[in-house]
Amino acid sequence: MKKINIFLFLLLSTATFAQQSLSPFEYEKQTGYKGQNIPDLTYVEDSFSFIVLGDFGRVGDYYQKDVAREMGHATIALDAEFILSVGDNFYPNGVQSTQDYHWISSFESIYKDPSLYTDWYVALGNHDYRGNVQAQIDYSNISRRWNMPDRYYSKTFELDNGDKLLMVVMDTNPYIDGYHGNSDKYPDIEKQDTLAQTQWIKEQLDTKDPSVRWKIVVGHHPMYSGGKRKNSEDTLLFEKKFADLFDQYKVDAYICGHEHDLQIIKPKGRYTTQFLSGAASEVRVSGEREGTIFAADVPGFMTFSIKGNQLLVQSVKADENGAKVLNKHEIIKKR
Numbered sequence: 001m002k003k004i005n006i007f008l009f010l011l012l013s014t015a016t017f018a019q020q021s022l023s024p025f026e027y028e029k030q031t032g033y034k035g036q037n038i039p040d041l042t043y044v045e046d047s048f049s050f051i052v053l054g055d056f057g058r059v060g061d062y063y064q065k066d067v068a069r070e071m072g073h074a075t076i077a078l079d080a081e082f083i084l085s086v087g088d089n090f091y092p093n094g095v096q097s098t099q100d101y102h103w104i105s106s107f108e109s110i111y112k113d114p115s116l117y118t119d120w121y122v123a124l125g126n127h128d129y130r131g132n133v134q135a136q137i138d139y140s141n142i143s144r145r146w147n148m149p150d151r152y153y154s155k156t157f158e159l160d161n162g163d164k165l166l167m168v169v170m171d172t173n174p175y176i177d178g179y180h181g182n183s184d185k186y187p188d189i190e191k192q193d194t195l196a197q198t199q200w201i202k203e204q205l206d207t208k209d210p211s212v213r214w215k216i217v218v219g220h221h222p223m224y225s226g227g228k229r230k231n232s233e234d235t236l237l238f239e240k241k242f243a244d245l246f247d248q249y250k251v252d253a254y255i256c257g258h259e260h261d262l263q264i265i266k267p268k269g270r271y272t273t274q275f276l277s278g279a280a281s282e283v284r285v286s287g288e289r290e291g292t293i294f295a296a297d298v299p300g301f302m303t304f305s306i307k308g309n310q311l312l313v314q315s316v317k318a319d320e321n322g323a324k325v326l327n328k329h330e331i332i333k334k335r
Contacts, residue, residue, distance in 0.1 A: 296327075
């Protein structure tokens with residue numbers, strides 16, 4: 001009888017260990033998930049992960065459905081905590097109201113993998129400003145997953161080791177000088193108080209909480225680009241407004257879009273690394289500049305995984321053939 005009990009104990013222990021050693025994707029597949037894995041996507045056990053997309057809302061056309069499908073697979077594979085949108089959520093002219101059919105045709109009916117029914121934290125892009133911005137804020141009270149409490153906001157996440165991630169979501173649109181004086185296209189721009197927002201950003205980043213180990217700022221417009229807007233006056237002026245500020249407050253990552261490609265840029269002498277993920281539907285020619293770490297004019301998204309003093313960012317191509325990781329970039333913080 002004792003031998004039987006020992007055998008049963010070993011059998012149960014082996015089964016328990018096998019269950020614990022399964023990756024998130026393997027576990028979901030075993031329980032009936034119908035999606036596909038992304039084989040070269042690295043899962044960091046016990047990490048805090050999220051998915052980043054930008055410039056997406058095109059009624060499922062261009063590459064939007066392909067990117068949405070593979071985002072679902074990545075969210076499962078990484079056991080991601082949330083989805084982050086860097087803006088231009090609805091092309092070409094935002095939404096009119098919370099009942100606008102764009103919500104169905106470009107969001108609800110596209111991002112339908114079960115894993116994507118998680119929290120979405122959303123920034124505003126210039127195309128969103130061409131519609132009713134307040135409707136996107138108000139949709140937070142209608143959709144369980146859509147989170148945009150205001151034009152700009154912040155959120156702090158607790159990590160498994162007791163550290164915290166501070167995420168500051170900007171409204172970059174009023175800082176773009178080229179949008180001012182065009183009330184037909186951007187009717188709300190002149191009403192925005194950039195001095196008040198800048199002061200608020202400084203207050204958020206100047207946190208006195210010693211457990212905040214990681215600082216991430218999110219906005220639509222890039223400080224740097226090797227793509228279409230490489231030498232744009234708006235891009236160059238935006239860099240002047242925020243590059244020094246982000247360095248001053250030790251912002252680890254600035255996440256943005258606007259360019260319809262994937263780019264990672266850290267100019268020489270800068271503290272903050274910029275991650276540009278604006279290829280969730282339309283794709284444009286990319287390129288390089290000083291400080292370019294990675295650039296690709298392909299449809300796709302980025303994934304972020306934080307564990308301890310390490311941040312792993314993976315740039316994922318997503319098209320009709322599936323998904324492929326094109327680049328893996330690490331930031332390791334000194335303790």
